[in-house]
Amino acid sequence: MSVPASVPSAPRDEIDGATLAAAQRGERWARRALVQTYQGRVHALAWRMLATAGRRTLAEDLVQEAFVRIFGALPRFVPGGVARLSTWILTLATRAVIDELRRRRPPMTSLSVVEDDLSGGERPDRHSEQRSLARAIARATATLSPEIRAAFVLRAYHDMELREIAEALGVGVGTVKSRLWRARHALQQHLREVR
Amino acid sequence: MSDRSETKTETEQAPPRLDAEWLAAWSVPEPAPDLAERVLDHVDTVMTMMPDANATTPIPHGSSVALPDRRGLGLAVTLVAMVAAAALVLALGPWWRGWRGSSGVESPAAAVVVGPTPAPDPSSEPPGADGAPLVVRTIPRDAQVWIDGKPVAGPSPFAVSRLVRGTHRLTVERDGYLPVERMIEGGSAMEIPIELSIREVVLVLSVDPPEAMVTLRALGAQQEDERVEIGSDGDRHVLRREPGVRYEVEARAPGYVTRRVPLPVGGQADVPVTLSLAPDPEDPRARARRSRRSSSHRSPDLKDPFGKRPGKRASSIDDLFEGSDGSADSSSTGSSSTGSDILDLVDPYASGSRSSKKAKSATLRVGVGGGRGPARIHVDGKYVGITPLLSVELPAGRHEVTASWPDGTQERRAVNLTAGGRGTLKFE
DSSP, rough: OOOOOOOOSSSSOOHHHHHHHHHHTTOOOOOOOHHHHHHHHHHHHHHHHHHTHHHHHHHHHHHHHHHHHHHHHHHGGTSSSSSOOHHHHHHHHHHHHHEEEEEEEEOOHHHHHHHHHHHHTTTTTTTOOOHHHHHHHHHHHHTTTTHHHOOOOOHHHHOOHHHHHHHTTTTHHHHHHHHHHHHHHHHHHHHHHOO | OOOOHHHHHHHHOOOOOOOOOHHTTTTOOOOOHHHHHHHHHHHHHHHHHTTTTTTOOOOOOSSOOOOHHHHHHHHHHHHHHHHHHHHHHHHHHHHHHHHSSSOOOOSSSSEOOSSOOOOOOOOGGOOOOOTTTEEEEEEOOOOOOTTTTTEEEEESSSEEEEEEEEEEEEEOTTTTBEEEEEEEEEESOEEEEEOOOBBBEEEEEEETTOOOEEEEEEESSOOOOOEEEETTTTTTTEOOTTTTTTEEEEEEEEBBBEEEEEEOOOSSSSSEEEEEEEEETOOOOHHHHHHHHHHHOOOTTTTTTTTTGGGGSSSSSGGGGGSSSSOOOTTSSOOOOOOEEEEEEOOTTTTOOOOTTGEEEEEEEEEEEOOOOOOOETTEEEEEEESSEEEEEEEEEEEEEEOTTSSSEEEEEEEEEEOOEEEOOOOO
């Protein structure tokens, strides 16, 4: 299968059925548990899909926006269906980010600002090769359309199946495959610049 | 782009393989600790102001797959927008009739729509009419908007009000951010985007030469300039900015030309301050330093961090996709930690030309072997990234390195770093 390998960077845990049911009834403790369980994945998705400087604040805004949609639709989520709750949540979050990317053009930023943003504020390896790789991936991702970005990020960083990505984006599996191919091609080009 | 053409392109050429560890280099910073609470507050606010959001959001799903339909979601957003617009008109009506005869902004709250509801279109209002709509969109959200010293009810976005002709003072405030004040002209429809800057930032100093002392200058509009020394290369300084104050950083070192630049503050909490001083041609110490350098070794070219390691260059793009076991490069200087709990690093630069400041730190590479996949690395409890980590700069001394995998397993190693040393720690 010629698809990118996924990066298992986030735990796959889901909230239990009782907590989900309580969240669907609107109980605040359960909604807090749901946010705490999935906010990291939603934030990572938004942060990578934005792929530009200044995204730290915007990503958190989008997390808020995504959870508004999530809680708005949560009463109609069917537990035990084919879709996991995490997949369902990432689907709504993806659409929120895509809508934002379509709605406005991200601000143009200088390369140095992109580098600073990539540092994450905590990392001491400021001038490492890894950071160059990260910058290359970010730059490559920034050149992609929101739909291709979504396919790449969901597959590479959130371990979603092609069928799940296809349903999330409302396209066929073949289209998802070709979008992934385009994403890899862009990554290849930018890797050449790094090395 | 059609699906057919995309599929055809895919079948013409086998796509390259992407390496999981390579992808893992693009790590994501941890979200803010209070994000969950802010999310819940925001959701509550939106649900309170739009109680029908649940009922009017037709997000259908199949009987087996509980995934929402995208077109249904778009329709829902449109419906919610229409309901919100109707509510806006109803709310503005009485207030608007009472306000037209007044001479300024009297009512603190015209109407506020919070959350994902689209902002009203200012162009729909009659041009030039008094009381034209004002939309203030702020980043981040939940900022308080003031007009002529009176609060506009509710947080942004979108704070919507109406302004009569004339000059008005617009103020936007949010805890933890610098307030913004602008003078605006009322009488015509407008949308004002405002991006707030974080108030407290950390200046991360990177100075060449490392012994150069960095001074922070605060240039206030009404107060005397303040100067404070904030450290040298590698130091961090917390700065709580004040509104209306400009900041400059100045680097000074004996034998070098003093350099002063405005503080480059953006939206991020960490502000890198990078200053490179040029040798003073008039200073005899600079001439002596140049002659010593030319006779010993070539100084690193800061513009090309890979230029000094030609052996590390990939011969082709395919090389970058090869290998997936996460191991760090075994050819690096220093000893492996395999078989020992504490990694002692040799000091290959002890007699070299590194400055005393640089010699206080060491460089560590961290990798994972045995096909275990990328791990999150903490050093002394602080998150530093996902393996492979190729250049973690740490102070000399003993450190505890913890690797965590997605399945919950953890391993800890202690390393003892020698000043100026460089080595590899590999979790087998």
